[in-house]
Amino acid sequence: MSNIAIIxxxxxxxxxxxxxxxRRGHRVVAIARHASKIGERAGVVTKEVDVNDAQALQxxxxxxxxxxxAAHFSTLPAAAIIEPVKKAGVKxxxxxxxxxxxxxxxxxxxxxxxxxxxxYKPEATAGGIYLDNLRAxxxxxxxxxxxxxxxxxxxxxxxxRLGQDHLLVxxxxxxxxxxADFAIAMLDEVEQPKHTRQRFTVxx
Numbered sequence: 001m002s003n004i005a006i007i008x009x010x011x012x013x014x015x016x017x018x019x020x021x022x023r024r025g026h027r028v029v030a031i032a033r034h035a036s037k038i039g040e041r042a043g044v045v046t047k048e049v050d051v052n053d054a055q056a057l058q059x060x061x062x063x064x065x066x067x068x069x070a071a072h073f074s075t076l077p078a079a080a081i082i083e084p085v086k087k088a089g090v091k092x093x094x095x096x097x098x099x100x101x102x103x104x105x106x107x108x109x110x111x112x113x114x115x116x117x118x119x120y121k122p123e124a125t126a127g128g129i130y131l132d133n134l135r136a137x138x139x140x141x142x143x144x145x146x147x148x149x150x151x152x153x154x155x156x157x158x159x160x161r162l163g164q165d166h167l168l169v170x171x172x173x174x175x176x177x178x179x180a181d182f183a184i185a186m187l188d189e190v191e192q193p194k195h196t197r198q199r200f201t202v203x204x
Contacts, residue, residue: 096147160202177203
C-alpha cells in the first residue's frame with residue numbers, strides 16, 4: 001500500500017487514476033481546485049489547491065510516496081509541478097502525458113502530421129516541453145506515460161499494449177486508449193516501476 005497524491009483528481013484522467021488506486025488498496029490524497037466534488041470516500045483525503053500556488057501544492061503532496069499529475073500542460077509550466085514536489089521531498093513523479101510528442105514510423109512527431117487538429121496544438125506543444133524538462137531533470141524519479149492518439153471514455157478491459165516513444169496503432173489502423181485502461185498502466189508502473197526516467201505509451 002502506498003500513499004499516492006493525485007494532482008487533477010477530478011478530471012477525466014485523474015478521476016480514473018483515483019478509482020484505480022483505491023481499487024488496489026492505496027491511500028490517496030486527491031488534489032484539485034474543486035476537490036470537494038469527490039465527496040467522502042474511504043481511503044481518500046481531499047485537498048482543494050490551486051496548482052499555481054507552489055507552497056500550497058508542496059504542502060498537499062508532502063508525505064506522499066509518489067505523485068501522479070493529471071494537470072493540463074498548457075495552463076502552467078513544468079516547474080510549477082516539479083519544484084513543489086521536489087521541495088516536499090517526494091522522489092517519484094508520474095505524469096499523464098500527451099500523444100503529440102510520440103513518433104510516427106517516419107520519425108516525425110504526431111503533432112507534426114498534416115491532419116493534427118489545430119485546437120489541440122497548444123496543449124500538445126506544452127506537453128512536449130514538459131517532457132523536455134523532465135529529460136533534463138537530475139533529482140526526480142520521473143515517468144511520463146503518453147496515451148494513444150485518442151484518449152477516450154470507455155470500459156476498463158485490462159487488455160492493452162505498451163510501447164516506448166512510437167505511437168501505437170491497432171491492426172485496424174486506430175490509435176486509442178480509454179481513461180480506465182490508461183489508469184491500469186499508470187498504477188502498474190507505480191507498483192512495479194519499469195520506466196524510470198523514461199516516457200512510455202499505452203494503447204490497444
